[in-house]
Amino acid sequence: xxxxxxxFKADTPINQSRAAMxxxxxxxxxxxxxxxxLTLPTGAGKTLSSLRFALEHARRHHLSRIIYIxxxxxxxxxxxxxxxxxxxxxxxxxxxxxxxxxxxxxxxKEGEMEPWSPERKTWYMEATQTWNVPIVLTTxxxxxxxxxxxxxxxxxxxxxxxxxxxxxxxxxAIPPTSLRLFEHSLDFLAGICHSSTIRCTAxxxxxxxxxxxxxxxxxxxxxxxxxxxxxxxxxxxQCEVVCERKPSNYxxxxxxxxxxxxxxxxxxxxxxxxxxxxxxxxxxxxxRELNTEADxxxxxTNMCPAHRKEIITNRIDKKSLEKARRKGKAVVCISxxxxxxxxxxxxxxxxxxxxxxxxxxxxxxRCNRDANRPGGRVILINPANNLEKLDFLPELKIGREIAxxxxxxxxxxxxxxxxxxxxxxxxxxxxxxRSQNHDHLSYPFICSGVAxxxxxALSQNSKLMTHPRQQSKYAPxxxxxxxxxxxxxxxxxxxxxxxxxxxYGKGEECMEKLWNMNPHTDEEWEQWxxxxxxxxxxxxxxxxxLLEKCLNxxxxxxxxxxxxxxxxxxxxxxxxxxxxxxxxxxxxALTVSRI
Numbered sequence: 001x002x003x004x005x006x007x008f009k010a011d012t013p014i015n016q017s018r019a020a021m022x023x024x025x026x027x028x029x030x031x032x033x034x035x036x037x038l039t040l041p042t043g044a045g046k047t048l049s050s051l052r053f054a055l056e057h058a059r060r061h062h063l064s065r066i067i068y069i070x071x072x073x074x075x076x077x078x079x080x081x082x083x084x085x086x087x088x089x090x091x092x093x094x095x096x097x098x099x100x101x102x103x104x105x106x107x108x109k110e111g112e113m114e115p116w117s118p119e120r121k122t123w124y125m126e127a128t129q130t131w132n133v134p135i136v137l138t139t140x141x142x143x144x145x146x147x148x149x150x151x152x153x154x155x156x157x158x159x160x161x162x163x164x165x166x167x168x169x170x171x172x173a174i175p176p177t178s179l180r181l182f183e184h185s186l187d188f189l190a191g192i193c194h195s196s197t198i199r200c201t202a203x204x205x206x207x208x209x210x211x212x213x214x215x216x217x218x219x220x221x222x223x224x225x226x227x228x229x230x231x232x233x234x235x236x237x238q239c240e241v242v243c244e245r246k247p248s249n250y251x252x253x254x255x256x257x258x259x260x261x262x263x264x265x266x267x268x269x270x271x272x273x274x275x276x277x278x279x280x281x282x283x284x285x286x287x288r289e290l291n292t293e294a295d296x297x298x299x300x301t302n303m304c305p306a307h308r309k310e311i312i313t314n315r316i317d318k319k320s321l322e323k324a325r326r327k328g329k330a331v332v333c334i335s336x337x338x339x340x341x342x343x344x345x346x347x348x349x350x351x352x353x354x355x356x357x358x359x360x361x362x363x364x365x366r367c368n369r370d371a372n373r374p375g376g377r378v379i380l381i382n383p384a385n386n387l388e389k390l391d392f393l394p395e396l397k398i399g400r401e402i403a404x405x406x407x408x409x410x411x412x413x414x415x416x417x418x419x420x421x422x423x424x425x426x427x428x429x430x431x432x433x434r435s436q437n438h439d440h441l442s443y444p445f446i447c448s449g450v451a452x453x454x455x456x457a458l459s460q461n462s463k464l465m466t467h468p469r470q471q472s473k474y475a476p477x478x479x480x481x482x483x484x485x486x487x488x489x490x491x492x493x494x495x496x497x498x499x500x501x502x503x504y505g506k507g508e509e510c511m512e513k514l515w516n517m518n519p520h521t522d523e524e525w526e527q528w529x530x531x532x533x534x535x536x537x538x539x540x541x542x543x544x545x546l547l548e549k550c551l552n553x554x555x556x557x558x559x560x561x562x563x564x565x566x567x568x569x570x571x572x573x574x575x576x577x578x579x580x581x582x583x584x585x586x587x588x589a590l591t592v593s594r595i
Contacts, residue, residue, distance in 0.1 A: 029056035042365020071173035075342035150487035268348030303578030356399030507538030
């Protein structure tokens with residue numbers, strides 16, 4: 001780690017700040033085992049700084065492993081690659097990435113994972129069952145499942161959370177319904193399991209305590225005066241925040257398109273972030289149609305990870321954008337929020353469809369990121385009501401409503417600063433609770449016809465115990481917690497998605513290999529599993545309902561009879577937009593219908 005850090009030069013004011021933050025992390029590492037936080041501005045290098053703290057902290061206190069908990073699979077691979085780059089090939093087998101696979105885990109009646117061939121459990125399968133690896137990268141969902149969900153496959157991993165450094169990246173993205181469970185888990189790991197927990201974020205959320213008041217979790221800051229670094233980064237970057245709120249139906253696709261292209265032509269490379277995949281694809285097609293001389297790129301989870309990586313690392317990377325600036329070439333990237341967390345890009349202009357203040361702040365962190373230019377612009381807009389339908393995303397909808405009022409208040413200063421974000425979270429959790437119910441942050445569910453929540457069911461279980469229909473059942477019991485019912489009902493994210501292999505890049509080769517192998521034989525199982533792992537990079541996740549429609553329309557086919565792995569037909573995956581979600585829609589003649 002230290003050898004890798006020696007390569008970095010503190011040759012600019014912003015790089016000097018990054019070096020100072022990294023050094024503070026190292027100096028804090030001998031501190032006690034317990035709860036920590038690392039609050040730093042976007043672009044400060046939290047991944048390497050937290051790793052530096054964790055390695056030295058683990059060495060000092062004889063901790064067994066480092067576990068990174070990351071909310072989005074879209075940045076998990078990127079973080080893993082960054083760590084591999086630091087540690088080199090010598091330690092590549094010490095790093096495990098564990099998130100959703102192409103093949104969903106098949107469980108037997110005992111709740112144990114069943115591979116197709118019991119004799120052929122690979123290192124990867126064994127490691128994902130136990131997390132018994134020095135450095136683990138996994139998702140928030142897998143972490144919460146390990147502590148609260150039903151099934152031996154989850155609880156088997158739980159022991160690895162003890163005597164560890166557990167780093168929560170982008171902690172503000174923890175599902176709100178699991179917020180109190182998450183807070184309890186930090187106390188459990190630090191207080192009982194001799195683990196250190198580190199909450200990493202650029203937008204520290206305001207959390208809700210038992211009595212309904214709002215307060216931050218009590219933790220030790222790795223960098224006590226982090227606000228000084230926020231102020232420095234703001235001063236270095238000199239980004240102007242502009243609110244372009246218009247009447248509810250002003251920002252049509254056409255007006256947004258014209259505005260975007262004007263900004264890209266006159267101000268420099270422009271990144272546009274919207275709240276839905278549908279609007280992203282419409283805008284991308286519209287911009288490409290309007291100006292065929294400009295470089296227009298599109299990013300969404302309808303594109304497979306390899307496709308997104310190609311755009312991010314070879315098309316809108318810092319070197320490519322600097323080359324476009326020198327040539328005076330207009331560059332536009334239209335993306336969903338996937339680009340906001342952990343993606344190292346540097347645009348002159350950010351246009352953000354209003355969302356929660358945490359999202360808007362993360363978006364602003366992609367503007368003049370390295371302070372190499374005199375300044376930048378962050379423009380907040382409100383697309384027409386019919387363009388972003390968020391009825392099925394209530395938390396995003398509530399966040400947008402709160403942010404809209406705060407952003408466009410002319411009396412409000414530093415709208416994307418930590419103070420404003422803290423006020424935003426206070427109102428967000430309060431409104432979310434009022435609009436749903438007071439148990440919303442404790443994962444409410446219905447058990448035996450009675451409304452309860454995870455926090456109550458695992459502690460006093462008062463809602464079931466005192467309900468007239470359940471009282472007689474629970475009265476004789478001395479241990480009355482509803483452990484089994486709580487675990488069975490717990491699903492931190494309602495995920496009914498299935499991965500489908502696409503023909504992008506080497507995806508076609510993966511398809512061909514898998515079509516011609518028999519996974520049910522010992523001879524071919526090993527190779528089959530290797531190609532399954534390779535195919536992850538060329539796959540997209542779609543809902544089970546959409547899968548059913550596409551199977552009926554012939555747009556998706558099962559790879560083999562009796563094997564739940566699917567592939568798209570070749571022209572169902574567009575080289576610009578990715579997977580085309582409308583059944584029957586194929587690549588070609590897209591632009592008119594999309595606009």
